[in-house]
Amino acid sequence: MALLSFGFLFFMAVVVAVHYALPRRFQYIWLCLASLFYYLAGDVRYFAGMAFCTVATYVTGLLLGRGDGRGKKALLFSCMGVHILVLLLFRYPPAKSVLAPMGISFYALQAMGYVIEVYRGNIKPERNPVRYAVYVAFFPTVTSGPIQRAPGLLPQLREGTDFDYDKVHSGLYMLLWGCLLKQVMANPLGRMVDHAYGNYADMPGAALLWATVLYAVQLYCDFAGYSALAIGAAKILGFDIGRNFEQPYFAASVRDFWKRWHISLSSWLKDYVYIPLGGNRKGKCRKYGNLMVTFLVSGLWHGSGLNYLVWGGIHGIYQVLEGCIPRRDGRGCAAYRMVRGVVTFALVDFAWLFFRADSVEQAFSILHRILFCFQFKEMTYYGSYLMGRTKTELCLLLAGIVLVFFVDFLHERRISIEGFAARRIPPVVRWTAYIVLTLGILLVTLREFGQGAASFIYTRF
Amino acid sequence: MKKLFWKCALFCFIITALCAFFLFLSVKEPFRPMIARLTSCEDFMDESGMLPGFEKAGQQDQTTQLVTGDSICRQLFAPLEQYNPEKRVLATNAALMMPGQYLLAREYLQSHPETTDVFLVMHPLTLTRTFDLEWGYRYAAMTYVETDTLQYLDESTRNAMEGAYGAFFLRKDTVWMIENSPICRKLGLNYMNTHGKPYEQSHSFEIADLYVVRLYNLCRENGARLHLYSSPVAEYYREEMAVLAVEYQETRMSSLFPDYMEDIWYYPDEWTEDLSHFSGEYAQRERLNEIIEQAYGQTPLWEGLDVVPSDADYTYK
CATH class of the missing domain: 1.20.890 (cAMP-dependent Protein Kinase, Chain A)
Structure with missing residues (x-):
């Protein structure tokens, strides 16, 4: 069951109604049943992977809570080792018949994070197996994140939640925004990028560059849209699960970008890979080595192809090079900040080229065409910049991109659109806007329906 | 709250x-x-082209012979209708399938009690068609529902369609919406593509066998004679036809029409672009007439058939 489906809306309505009707101490039981239903609705065969991960980490957590120092480390490494092996098995399956459980890359990290936190003594092991199962399989986040931290989610599950009008209202806003990002922006952009990358040998380099820029927007809208849906769904149930994106393309450096992009994964890697390796506490060489390893791990996590490893390696190199450049005091003037932002975007987008390409060879072929077969005039003359769209559609998409970045700009300035709308805009106007937005989403969905619109890019991770 | x-x-x-x-x-x-x-549904506005055939079948006129079949039959015989006042040519498309041909002929026989012959000209591959997700719903199932003829099909056929498309998509109101609303058609056909399940025949001629025999009996009840001929077949398919011929022998219709597979007339692949219909110079009326004579010259279909004069110029569209 996709987060973006009528079935999910109906499912959510039932789950929310029962959730708030139950006493808080029993809510986690209902959430467990709902999460199980949601997950198995995808494929019953996924259950084995989920069950193994849940039981293994639950038991490990209990044992870690009891064990002494000597045995604890071995237990931790054994648990981590088994889970890493399982992830590698599904990343590099020995046979095509091996079915990777949906979301395993996400919930496995979530479960491993719990074990590490127990090992470190930051939290006590969760004794209630049902509550722990909800933590691992929490349905808004189980398939594509955001990756939750045990100290954040488990206490909320223990407490339960009361109905909070403002929270639920905010959650509904996020659902609407997530739908808009995914359906109105990501899907149509995805088709354009697929068109360009699928015919890259015949496309002018200028069009491929254009497609690569659009891919940066597509990926952001797709994943931020999904995250907004997940966060919104959790919020409606009364749970705060943290933001996953903080206006990433407003970053002033690649280091800053990784504080804003897929925050749940980058912070997980920082806390459980980079810092345990030594972080920046063992000298500069070791620090750069740790950064490279962390980003290579990130690349591996994203996919089994060499192109993902290259993508991770590129970001590692960026981090190392930024470390070598002396930092400038103060923020600088607006023009300087803008230049930095553009340069950062260009660097990140260069790396996205490898992320999007089917292989390293294809990535280099596309790069070659961008550099040596630019053919800007041909692109404009033959209209290859349209990539299967009409001019009107392209204009509307560009307007949508402007809107998305305008909203990001407001958020960057800490201006809450939701708060502004509630205070300044009359209810009739607000409702009209909601209705128009919803109808717009439905219209674009209908236009794109049956056109091979992509499911969430990160679902396959 | x-x-x-x-x-x-x-x-x-x-x-x-x-x-x-x-x-x-x-x-x-x-x-x-x-x-x-x-809503980007322009591709979902066309008409199926099947309904006019059913309307024509129900019109009373002086014709006493029906020629029906697939689009190859249409290419060969449709332009000849105006020169043969005793013949009604209602050939449509392979997508209508054999149940549809049965319903069409049934409609004709009901309004033409003086019918003497029904000529069914079908490519062997047309006779192997099943209720698939590509054409079966749009051109066969929807046509049966729209013409109110679904009730005349065998229960096993209705069950097969329900299994493939779902009972909801065989309701009259659903079909009406899909036919008339491009939005509903886009949603419905795409939904079908994802959630439908093509009917798997127990053998290649399962569906056709049932309805050829039913049509044969229906014709007999109405004092008419059913003739089953193959459309001309490209050489490309010769080996495949040899395999099908073995399966054909296991059918009931083979006892009624033992020569159907044996009498296939093969033509060079260069005469066609899509390995089904004649193209280029072979789509010209003069050549089509020659093809008809060669393929059906020894059959009752050729007897009394007036072909278009050679100076006329008709190209299959």
């Missing part, structure tokens, strides 16, 4: 009402083409 619940309910009601109104407009002129353009 109640306040939010009623707000959500009101919001959902407004959205649903607006969508319903939009759907209503999508079946009404002049909004239909505008909405099709807005």
